[in-house]
Amino acid sequence: MTKAYTGKERMEAAFRGEKTDRTPVFLLLGGHYAEKAGYTQEQYLTQPDAAMEALKLSVEELDSDAIFVPLNPFLTDTQEALRKLMGKLPSIKRPDIKEKLPKWTIRQPREDGQFGMHLDVCQKTADLFPDYHINTMIGGPWSFALELRGANEAMEDIYDDPQFLHDLMRYTTDTVIMRCNAVLDLGIQPFIGDPSAGMSMISPKIYREFVLPYHEKIVAAIHQRGGRLGLHICGYVDPIFEDLLDLSVDALSIDAPSSLEKLFEIGRGRVTIIGNVDPMLFVEGTREQLEAAAQRCLDIAQGDPKYVIGPGCQIPLQANLDNIKAFTDYCHQHGAF
C-alpha cells in the first residue's frame, strides 16, 4: 500500500533531496477563500479567526503541501486592507532618516507593531496545521531599506551617499534576522521576500554591492541556529542566479520572468527550486493554459526531488478559485514520481 505523505513530509524531503510520492505544491495565497468561507475581505484581514477559517477551507480544498501564515503585513493584500481602513496606504518612509538612523535600536519582534500581531497568527497557524509545511514571508532588507528611505532617494544615495545606504542596510538586516528568529521559535520557516532586489529595479552590480553581503549575513545567522530559510526576489533575476545559488539558501523561489530552465541548468541539486508559473494565469488564464504551464515546469524539473512546483509570486486576489483548484489537482496527478 502506498504511503500517504503529509505536506510537511513532502517539503522536508524536497529540502533533503529525497523523493516521496510526488512533487510538492507551494501556493502563496491571501484572502482568496474568505468569501467562500463566509467572510468579507475586511473580516479576513482584521479578524484572525476569520483568516484561520478561510485558510482551513483552502487547505481542505487544495491540499497543497506548503502554506503561508495569513495576515502578513509584508504582503500586498494586507497593505490594501490597511489602506481601506486607514483611508490611505500605509507608508513607513522617514524623511528624517539620515538624522535619526544612528539613534535607532532594533525593535524586539513582540514590540514591533503589526509584526508583533502577526506572530500571534503564526502561533495559531502552527497549532492548527501540524501536518503542513508552514511559511511566513519576511520583508527583505533591501526592500525594507527602500521603504524607509524612499526608493527615489535610495537610488540617488547609490551615487551620492553609499555609506548611508550600507548603514541603513545593517539596520534592516539586523531587524530581518530578529524577525526570522522569532518565527523560527514558533516552528515556522521564514521566507525572505525582497521584491526590490531584482533586476526590474537594480543592476547585478548594485545587487552585489548593496544587497548580497546582507543576504549572506541573514543566511549565516539562520543556519547558525539550525534553521532553514527561503528566498524570493520578484521579477527577473537570471543575471544573479550564481550569486543566489552561492548564498546556500534552503529554498529559492523564482518569479515568472526568470528562467526555470537556466536555473536548473546551473543549479540542479544545489538548492530546492520553487516556481515559476505566471501568477496572472490564475486570473486571466484558462484551465488548459494553467495545466500546460504546470506541465512545462514539471518537464523542466524532470522529476528532480529538489523541485517544488508553484506560482512565481503571490497569486493575485482576483484569481479564479477554479483555476487554483485545477492547477493543484493537475500537479497532484502529474507530479507523481
Add this chain to the structure above:
Amino acid sequence: MDWLEKLSEAVINGRKKDIGAWAAEAVQSGLAAQDLINQAILPAMNIVSEKWRQGEYFVPEVLRSATTMQAGIDALKPYLVGQALGNGIKVAIGTVKGDLHDIGKNLVAIMLEGVGYQVDNMGVDLPPERFIEAAQSGARVIGLSSLLTTSMAEMGNVIEKLKTSGLRDSLTVIVGGAPITPEFAKKIGADYYAENAAAAVDILNRHFV
C-alpha cells in the same frame, strides 16, 4: 574643449553634480543652449535608453542619467530666451489608487519633460477623479502606472470614468508597470502600452509626429 562630448558623457555617466556648471561654461564658450540640448543632452539619453534595452543599464543608472539630463536642461533654460523647448504637449501621469510605487513613473516623467512635453507628475495612489481633473485642465495624454497586480484593475476604472465623463476621445492613454502586458492594455481600452520609460517617449513622439 569639446563641450558637446563632455555634456553627452555627463548624462551617460550620471555626472549630476557637474553638468550644471559644465553647461554654463559651454554657453560662455559660445555654444547655443538649444544646440547643447539637441546635439548633446537629448541624444545622450537615447544612448542611455539603448544601454537599458541591451541590459547594460538598469533602473538606477537610467534614473541617474535622467536626473542628470534634467539638471543639465534646467541649467540651460535661462539661456533659451524666447525659445520653446519641444512640443509643449501636456501629459498628466500618475500611479493609480492602491499603489505607492513611483520610480518607473518618475522616470517616464523626467524623460518626457526632457524631450519637451509639459509634464504634470501627479504622484501616487490617485483616484480616477484626479485624472479627470487633469484632462479637464488641458492634458492631452494620460499616463497610468501600476506595479501591483492588486491595483492594476484601477487602470481600467480610470479609463471607464474618462469615457463616462466624455473626455476619452480627446485623450491619448498610455499605461505601464511591471505586471502590465500589451494584452491587458488592450483589454482595458488603453491606446498604448509602454514596456519602459524609453518606450513611452518613443511611442508618444511617434504618435504626435
